[in-house]
Amino acid sequence: MISPKVTIIMATYNRAHFIVETLLSIQKQTFLDWECLIIDDGGTDNTKELIFEILKQDKRFQFLQRPESYGKGLPGCRNYGLDLAKGEYIIFFDDDDIPHPQNLECCVAELAKNDIWFCRYIREVFVEDFDYKFDYSKDYTSFYIDKKDIQRMLNNELQFNSCAVMWKKECFQSNRYVETLMYAEEWELYSRIVSSGFNGISINKTLFYGRKHPQSNTGEFYRNNPIRRASYVEAIILVVKNLKEKQLLTYSLKRYFMAFSMEFEEYNLFETLLNVLDLPTFEKLKWKVFYAVLPLRLKLYRYRKTFKKKAVSC
Incomplete structure (x- = not known):
């Protein structure tokens, strides 16, 4: 051919x-x-x-x-x-x-x-x-x-x-x-x-x-298949390493991945990302504070969103 x-x-x-x-x-x-x-x-x-x-x-x-x-x-x-x-x-x-x-x-x-x-x-x-x-x-x-x-x-x-x-x-x-x-x-x-x-x-x-x-890879991931979830964690780490190497890891991207890591607490992704980034002590501390208060911020965000919906419907 x-x-x-x-x-x-x-x-x-x-x-x-x-x-x-x-x-x-x-x-x-x-x-x-x-x-x-x-x-x-x-x-x-x-x-x-x-x-x-x-x-x-x-x-x-x-x-x-x-x-x-x-x-x-x-x-x-x-x-x-x-x-x-x-x-x-x-x-x-x-x-x-x-x-x-x-x-x-x-x-x-x-x-x-x-x-x-x-x-x-x-x-x-x-x-x-x-x-x-x-x-x-x-x-x-x-x-x-x-x-x-x-x-x-x-x-x-x-x-x-x-x-x-x-x-x-x-x-x-x-x-x-x-x-x-x-x-x-x-x-x-x-x-x-x-x-x-x-x-x-x-x-x-x-x-x-x-x-x-339901037999697709995506379907299995959303049913919390551990193999798919562990793979996503590995992919995130590889992406962050690549962006760091190419000097494309902006503050906004760091914030996105730090927040997203909360979805994978069982894999200790947040601490792994901190180690990959190799940040100065003060910056590392700031991200730890960000991560610690994030659940409260998300809870307040959802509350405000629900309150606004109820106010509009009244």
Whole structure:
């Protein structure tokens, strides 16, 4: 196969009940010059048998087993895909979602501009059956993203979902997934890429639809799965270390992470962040006072918010 323009990397694990619909939606892309690397993470269901005909008829799909030299899990599968990718552009799709037919076409058109390294777009979610009514309009607004947007990325004001960005391959030359992370792996990696100076564009068009179900990593995190929560803590520490090294750790970001660490008291995240920052004694003391009074401040904030709502309703 001549090197395609786009490489789609898809990690899969026991998703026989969803993956066929996902692969068929990829086949319906209006942009045709792509390869799709399906990386199996050691699944035990009949995924390969179910997609056999698709693999046989469409050579743009490849089904591969993750080697033991890559860590088990989504990051290891994606790193393996990155090492095999032939495309000039890289995009990650999950094995249970639906991409818009114009997904690749719109992103490739934006990345043809020499001054950007990635194209972010809107991702929506759906439950159960998908409604195949797409908006094919190419009339959309956009804005540029660079290092100044790091805080909005990290506090999820500017969400960077794993399947909602197409990247130029060069972004991954020195940046790979951390294979010990089982949650927030793309949050850590994507912020690291943007903090390294790669700028991009965000287009206001929905190009991906994520299937919402309890077996997803996100679903497990919000059910307080300890593996996912511990991974988020590890990702936070890595992000703070990276920003400190690049001198991008502003006071506002420090405040955000110090406050957020309260959500992970069982991991002693606050003290770990203080050690990572290696602050002068007086500044360290100020943050300890901030952390100590934060529960009271949050309680007063919630009380005032409730009082205002009652006052408006009266």
